Amino acid sequence: MQLRYAMTGLVVALALAGCQRTAYDYSSNAGAGPAPLTAQPVPSVQGGQLPPPTGSSQFPAAPTTTAPMPGAQPGAMAANALDITKESMVGSWRVNGSCDMFLTLTNLGSGSRGGTRGCVGELTAMGSWEVAGKQVLLKDRSGNQLGSVYKTADNRFEGQTSTGQSISLSR
Secondary structure, X not given: OHHHHHHHHHHHHHXXXXXXXXXXXXXXXXXXXXXXXXXXXXXXXXXXXXXXOOOOOOOOOOOOOOOOOOOOOHHHHHXXXXXXXXXXXXXXXXXXXXXXXXXXXXXXXXXXXXXXXXOOHHHHHEEEEEEEXXXXXXXXOOOOEEEEEEEEEOOXXXXXXXXXXXXXXXX
8 A cells, every 4th residue: 555655656746846837037037028120111191181072961862752663554563463561572582584682671771671693784783672562662772763563473573673674573
């Protein structure tokens, strides 16, 4: 038994003998420190007066009205259009079979956030959307109406842009 205690004591003594203080001793090299860095050249700074802001207001113009598109026949389309809920519109839609439209419920102005990927023309500026009656209004980032679509079948919408370009949404 005593041999076991002697071995344990020897192991502890060797372990403690291998330890040393690793903290920095500030008193031994008080004057020696890292060498100072050399200064880098800095270009001169110029000052002057800024030009006055252009435009009469710091805010963008108010969105135009969301009346039905000119050239569209909202009465005829709306009469045959199916009911729409905002929640049923959320998600990814294929536009004219060539690009994608994404609709979310995140608030953006009076509507909800939306956008397109791979589209050309007016739809590249789409930033929001909202449901108004039996139609879905597509708007730009300033709130101006870009187009509208009506539900014609399950997962199918038809409409047009403000310039008369046909829009077809499907999934």
